[in-house]
Amino acid sequence: xxxxAEKVQxxxxxxxxxxxxxxxxxxxxxxxxxxxxxxxxxxxKRNENAAKMKGxxxxxxxxxEGKQIKIELAxxxxxxxxxxxxxxxxxxxxxxxxxxxxxxxxxxxSVEIKKWGDQPTGAVDHLDYATKRDWLDFERGAxxxxxxxxxxxxxxxxxxxxxxxxxxxxxxxxxxxxxTVPNMVNSRVATGTGFAPxxxxxxxxxxxxxxxxxxxxxxxxxxxxxxxxxxxxxxxxPLFYVGLSPSYRKEAGTYGKHTRGLFRVHQFxxxxxxxxxxxxxxxxxxxxxxAIEEEIWQSIGVPYHVINIASGDLGAPAxxxxxxxxxxxxxxxxxxxxxxxxxxxxxxRNLNIRVRRKDGTVEMLHTLNGTAVSLxxxxxxxxxxxxxxxxxxAVPEVLRPYLSGRETL
Numbered sequence: 025x026x027x028x029a030e031k032v033q034x035x036x037x038x039x040x041x042x043x044x045x046x047x048x049x050x051x052x053x054x055x056x057x058x059x060x061x062x063x064x065x066x067x068x069k070r071n072e073n074a075a076k077m078k079g080x081x082x083x084x085x086x087x088x089e090g091k092q093i094k095i096e097l098a099x100x101x102x103x104x105x106x107x108x109x110x111x112x113x114x115x116x117x118x119x120x121x122x123x124x125x126x127x128x129x130x131x132x133x134s135v136e137i138k139k140w141g142d143q144p145t146g147a148v149d150h151l152d153y154a155t156k157r158d159w160l161d162f163e164r165g166a167x168x169x170x171x172x173x174x175x176x177x178x179x180x181x182x183x184x185x186x187x188x189x190x191x192x193x194x195x196x197x198x199x200x201x202x203x204t205v206p207n208m209v210n211s212r213v214a215t216g217t218g219f220a221p222x223x224x225x226x227x228x229x230x231x232x233x234x235x236x237x238x239x240x241x242x243x244x245x246x247x248x249x250x251x252x253x254x255x256x257x258x259x260x261x262p263l264f265y266v267g268l269s270p271s272y273r274k275e276a277g278t279y280g281k282h283t284r285g286l287f288r289v290h291q292f293x294x295x296x297x298x299x300x301x302x303x304x305x306x307x308x309x310x311x312x313x314x315a316i317e318e319e320i321w322q323s324i325g326v327p328y329h330v331i332n333i334a335s336g337d338l339g340a341p342a343x344x345x346x347x348x349x350x351x352x353x354x355x356x357x358x359x360x361x362x363x364x365x366x367x368x369x370x371x372x373r374n375l376n377i378r379v380r381r382k383d384g385t386v387e388m389l390h391t392l393n394g395t396a397v398s399l400x401x402x403x404x405x406x407x408x409x410x411x412x413x414x415x416x417x418a419v420p421e422v423l424r425p426y427l428s429g430r431e432t433l
Contacts, residue, residue: 111116120370123344141327151285186426213249216374243267308391311393364394
């Protein structure tokens with residue numbers, strides 16, 4: 025920010041952060057650093073004074089000087105704590121900068137960069153289809169946990185497991201290390217990854233009352249925190265992980281968005297790809313993650329297009345993001361299925377994750393994430409595209425080995 029204040033300011037505005045003032049943040053940073061220097065000097069004087077008073081009865085002037093230093097130090101430490109808190113609050117309001125080829129504008133300005141498959145029409149809505157077969161129960165989910173919670177039953181639960189296992193096998197063969205992860209993270213990790221802090225009334229996260237913990241919105245959060253405060257040798261990068269976890273979201277701020285059935289719920293399972301890279305590797309790895317997502321959905325047979333997300337729809341952590349949207353024959357439009365983001369050094373700076381170069385120098389690395397499969401929406405896409413005339417559901421060929429060879433459900 026000190027070296028690129030104007031870019032940080034303009035990119036924040038392009039992302040929709042209209043009230044951000046980089047100059048104010050830098051001014052707060054200067055005040056904080058000045059106070060820190062004053063505190064350090066006073067602490068040194070205190071130590072020197074204490075050393076002079078050792079070995080006998082100290083002179084009154086030394087005692088008086090020590091008292092004065094103590095008073096001044098307490099005052100400066102109070103000022104510094106206040107300045108530090110103001111700076112930290114302002115800093116968290118600054119989003120990541122933008123990649124060079126990100127379209128500027130709102131959601132409607134995102135750019136389609138590729139398309140795969142046909143655009144069929146006329147399928148039965150997934151909620152009606154699955155409820156009629158007693159595969160899906162939102163009513164009992166609401167009774168047990170509240171609206172937008174649900175039970176998957178029988179063949180639909182088995183289908184979710186098949187999609188998970190298929191995608192996991194594919195991703196592991198691509199070099200990703202499989203990890204199960206904590207389903208909760210502390211506020212440092214939640215905030216550091218770019219998700220809303222506890223104090224945000226619009227937060228999409230569920231917080232644990234009385235604990236410094238929130239339920240994860242995605243495995244991206246604990247996967248990022250895995251290497252917090254670590255320095256990774258350059259020759260070990262890139263590191264590829266894939267995490268399986270439930271995802272918990274309040275879905276705050278989704279008024280007016282498509283929410284029918286499984287499309288937007290409070291809890292769902294997700295298989296998340298994650299990468300730690302050098303700055304020079306992240307663009308290539310971003311394309312690799314996208315290619316894996318495309319391979320998954322082409323092999324399952326679900327048509328889609330890929331869009332380069334516009335600046336105003338990126339969110340704080342991402343410098344660039346691709347979304348894969350599947351073609352919905354029910355709604356006759358594209359709907360979000362997966363995404364993959366290059367967060368450059370934003371999360372790494374927040375959580376102090378660095379790379380040690382071969383020449384011994386240390387710098388921030390880059391982090392990236394991408395959805396292999398988000399299971400609730402994956403089920404919607406598979407149901408909409410595999411309905412037989414007799415009412416049964418055709419099992420995509422690549423999923424059959426994970427369903428005991430069954431061709432229909």
